[in-house]
Amino acid sequence: MQKPNIILTGFMGTGKTTIGKRLAKELSYNFIDTDVMIEKRAGRTIQKIFEELGESAFRKMESAVVSEIAGMQGQVIATGGRLMLDPGNAAALSQTGMVFCLVATAEEIFERVSKDNQNVRPLLAGEDPMARIVNLLEQRKDGYGRFSQIETSLKTPDEIVNILLARFQIKFRSTIAHKRQ
DSSP states (O other): OOOOEEEEEESTTSSHHHHHHHHHHHHTOEEEEHHHHHHHHHTSOHHHHHHHTOHHHHHHHHHHHHHHHTTOOSEEEEOOTTGGGSHHHHHHHHTTEEEEEEEOOHHHHHHHHHHOSSOOOGGGOSSOHHHHHHHHHHHHHHHHHTSEEEEOTTOOHHHHHHHHHHHHHHHHHHHHHHHHO
């Protein structure tokens, strides 16, 4: 039996990696974080990739990773915040999985990324990161809106995983029923 992937997309700080790891464990799936794959292959952090090679080089690396993982099954895939806004990436990953967009308020995103000492966010560099978050969320609103939304603000990771499991099971059942017809 096929094991459709679960693809988590959404803005930085919405919980894709945290939720993805827990969801993968719950389903006995593998977990893939596209940003981690890129960092390992490039031998440098995303911040360094942006600084040394530029954003366009990073986006090409994202597309190369998508080409590699698109045909896999039984994966929970946490994508970079803009990866699924690229139509080619979205089409490739959507063929073998279900896409869920994790969303949160700008205030909660700001709070989460401010507390994250492990990851530097190159897109938030500058004087007013909160204004940048609001601006980027507005720019990406329509793109993220194409995917099933899961609100993460004021929810625990366990609550979010339970919501995702319920939606995945509903979608998976309807996929099976559609294929039998």
